[in-house]
Amino acid sequence: MTDSVTKKQGNKINLQVKVMILFLTISLLPLSIVGFFSITTTENLIVEMVMRQLENVAVDKASILERWVSERKADMLVTTGSPTLKTMVPEKIGPYLDLIQKKYEVYKKHTLISSAENFAVTFQDGTLQYRDKSQTRYELIAQLFLSNIVLSDEEKESTFDIAAPILHENGDIAGTLYGTVGTRQIIFFILNVALGRTGECYLVDGKGTFLAHKEPKRILKETISLQNIIGSRNPKKSYQDYRGIEVFGTSRPINGTDWHVVVEQDCDEVFESVSKLKRSLYLMILLCIGSALMLTWVISYHIIRPIRTLNRSVDLLANAEFEKGIIRINRRDEIGALYQAFENMARKLQARQNHLEQKVDLKDAELKETDIVLNQIKRIAERSEKFAAIG
Template identity: 25%
Template sequence: EELLISRQKTLSQVTLLDTDGSELIRLSRFHTFLPGEMSDQADNPAFQSAMQGSSYISEIYVSPDSGLLSMQIAIPVMTDTGEITGVILAEENAVRLWSEVSRTNVGETGYVYLVDRQGRFIAYYELTEVLRNYGRDMLHVPPVQDFVSGKSVSSRIVYEYPGMNGEDVIGVYAPIEGTEWAVVTELPAKEAYEGITSMKNFLYAAIILAIIGTGLLVFTLTRRTITPLRALIDIARRIGTGDLDTYMVIADREDEVGVLAVTMNHMQNELNKLYRDLEQQVEKLRINQQVLSQARNKLNILNTVTFQDIQNALFSMHGYLLMEEAQDNPDPEKIFSRQKTGIERISSALRFADKFQNLGLNPPEWQKVSQSFLYAISHLDLSSFSRDLQVDSLEIFADPLLESVFFILTENVIRHGKTANAITVHFEERPAGLTLFFEDNGSGVPNDLKEKIFDLSYETDKDRGLFLVREILSVTGITISENGEWGKGARFEILVPDGAWRYAEP
């Protein structure tokens, strides 16, 4: 929980591994991992490097969970005698790199950027430049060539060459200890030479300033990335020796160090439960009961509604048959009509069960609103309707049945909109999150029915579609209400909380 409420949000996942690479505890912002979901990390290069006694920082990659540029960090857990008893594995997004780079000043117009061991561009002081140039080959830059070729720092040379913006710069590089990265510092030659009486002396001063700035950045990056994790090694070593009663206390820290401290304490609590058989069983039962309770509630609703509808339909059909049999001249057409009505009610109940049975079974995912809407209406005849879709690249985090939400809303327009001939979908950012609007120009919903239409027992909606819509959206905390004006059309407002919506990258 502490990871999820952190304001820094630089760490997306922390895992404790044993010496075989098996996951003992795994905490994530995006998923609660149960004991049965732990996996084997023995083949992970990060784990293998840490087991050799070295800290490890991976290349930057796009995290499949957060969608952000991230890196993986591994730190060995050692005893006082140097024996490795496990590994701490963490995933951190690259925002911290950009933040540190943006705070580094070199002269008036100088700048720094980061490259990896292959000479690819990975960080810069302007985020837009990072997004546009990430992964760009920088091997044409002399300091980058020296870094990639492995030239020693003691023999490095200060070069003059065309810089990032095309102007001549004075450049130098410095490797970042413990990583496969280097900091490249560039100072425009124009600034270096401007107003200088003694060109040689000022040039040396500029170079010294650039090197100092580079050194400070290297120190800051190292401290921000590796040192916070090393601060946890001592407590991790105690855990490895079986001491589960010592907790890490860091006061007044709201950055990643504080979050890691709280997280480590939480992990320690979990390990206590694992080592104590009775508490372990209680914890497993509590987690299983929570999951089973959610599934049981949904199944109870499904079974109760389906059973009652089918039972009522069969009871009515049976009663009609008994009434007709008691008559001397039963009317076959009337019998057929009543049997047909009963069969339609049973069919409606089964359709509802079919739609509801998969709700909550698959994990939520990021989905494009435009794509979900277009897939939904592809199953319907909207030849007599105009459609205005204004959602740009909007994505929302919702149950995989999001397409069914738009299908049901659109189908309701066709069935109940009467004079409706236009559908509009648009959105608006608000303080409480983002509101997605689904509107038509039909007759609308009477004021006394605006809430009832979402009820399970609402009789007019035989398929209970709007009840299903509300249930699908509620899986990720999204709510829906109808706020249209009676006589002018329906207006469904879908409130998506912050953290559950975003704009897709082009």
Template identity: 20%
Template sequence: MKIHHRLRTKLIILFSIVTFIPALVTGIYAIQVSSKSLRSQALTTQTMQAKTLANNITSFLTNVKGDLMFLSQSPVMKDYLRANASEAESKRQALEQEFLAFSRNRRIYYQIRYLDETGQEIARVDSNSLTSRIIERDKLQDKSQRYYFKETIRLLANEIFVSPLDLNRERGQIERPFKPVIRYAVNIYDNKNNKAGIVIINVDANQFIKPLGNRRLVNHDGYFINHPSSEKSWGGPIDLDTGYNLQSEYPQWNLRILGQDGTLSTKRLTLSHKRVIVPGTFHNWTLIIQRDTQDILKSVIAFRLMFSLILIIAVLIALIVGWLLSARITRPIEHLTRMANAISKGEMISKSVEIQDKGEIGQLAHAFERMRISMLKAFDRIRQKST
């Protein structure tokens, strides 16, 4: 008998088809649904990370705004503004001490200064994040020609000046190592409600830039404040003037990214971009998290491989179980077939049929055994009549 005609082969094929097709369809569907879910989860995680970092920057600058308002309206400042000529120096020194204590406590400001209505520095504290010191009076400078003084002194009461985020300069030269600075300033008024100058604080922007790591931060003009490649940062005309900007990096996506929230993806890379609100200004920055699309899909690919392996193992187990079950079903039938062939040739008629099965195969074996016994009795009767 050819192998494909055997009952065992047919049962194995049938069992394999019944097992493999549903498993394959279910597996493909599960892989598609789970892969989509894992990809969506990865993108959501990246988007939430961008949102958290953007909110951290906004929260940081909101606290800076609060510090500025406190310093401009503190009792020590009001005492100085009310002081007469004989008290002025002692009150000025008290103001310096307040600035010093504030600088040491906060550790996020390069400078805290009070400039009078002419632009002359009256009190100034400098810090390098480790130590803070009062600048001697003979070293205080006239800042009347600096843009931040001119723009702040023109503002109305309680309006806040926020400078562009740029690299700090000393004597017209950019400091090295770079010191990114953003300045917050506000007008102050004497007891007659006349402008009495400004309070200005220079914020150490590294405090919120360094935690970004290799994430990109872009200012409202499209120039990088932070970039994984340091030579691509600070390309604006007021800084290094390299000209490298958002359009240079993403020419096809420039307008879709700047100042907006969203996600962009290609086969090569995936971007999550989030608008960063800068308190005190109408300008917004943009935070960008970029990852290789393949990195995002690693978990998806790993899941597909694992699920495929599990599916293959399951099918192999099903085939083995099918082979064992088919063997259990067909082995007694094959035994009975051999017995029948032997008996038809006059052989093994005296050998009893022993099959331990309580199902239909067992009933068939019992019927076969009864037939064999009947045949033996018939042969015995024939012999007796012939003798």
């Protein structure tokens, strides 16, 4: 009964498990705390740095685009103020506008609307095209005007028009010149950013519709949720972009338009260094677990195994199996001293047991002799009674 209880308690309270749990707690708890704060701090620093970089890029791109649009407006005002344009003669105006298109490389075409004529003249690639004004979307405008961005006929890039009035000397409107500007230059020279592998910059309107993008198929056909970017969200929180990928991003409006410059970068690339830090931390945790298992085995071999052997010897001594219970060990440490003390105790118990057995045997012999004497006395008494009865 005692042996079974001892074995059950031994199964419940295992020194090996205790040592392993203790070592894992001592080694992993500080490492986990330090690792957690390191990863959290690193993530916060990286997010703060990335957001600052994205905001700086957005501010720079918005400023550049505003200046670029202002320059195009100034171009149109200078062009419409030239004496050549004031003649309103298409044959004279054509070479002048062709020179402007080749010099600036941003105007895809120019369209002239005359207040005196019922036709519109399109200047493109050195050629003139006459069309009825009613068949075009252009009309006379008395002030500088910036149109919405539309998709070009070729559907390879989006365009917008800048209109400037042509005035007579007396201030009357002689006509309006429309300059059609392609957004390819905006994409290549303004929206092109160097933000790692996944950073990108594109242009949307107030509704989130793509106006200028590196993928022409998305222009004016797909819409993003600007609330993810310019809404009342935490600017340091990621969101899903138009591809369904978690990104960090920011935006800036373009003054004088309903355009917004959006700058984004994928979260995977942002947290790439954090992922490496996590992998290093996980590797260290695995090494600690392996070290704990190795330490447990060493402790089991050098400490726990002798204790278990000693426990079995105690059970043998309890059953009076002294020869089997006496164990010897050549270790000179505390375990060896414990074994030596246990051996001395076992030998003393064996000697005492032998002494007690001898005393018991002696008492048994004395009792047997006493029994013989009593039997003899009893027989003598019986004989005496018989003789007394006879006579």
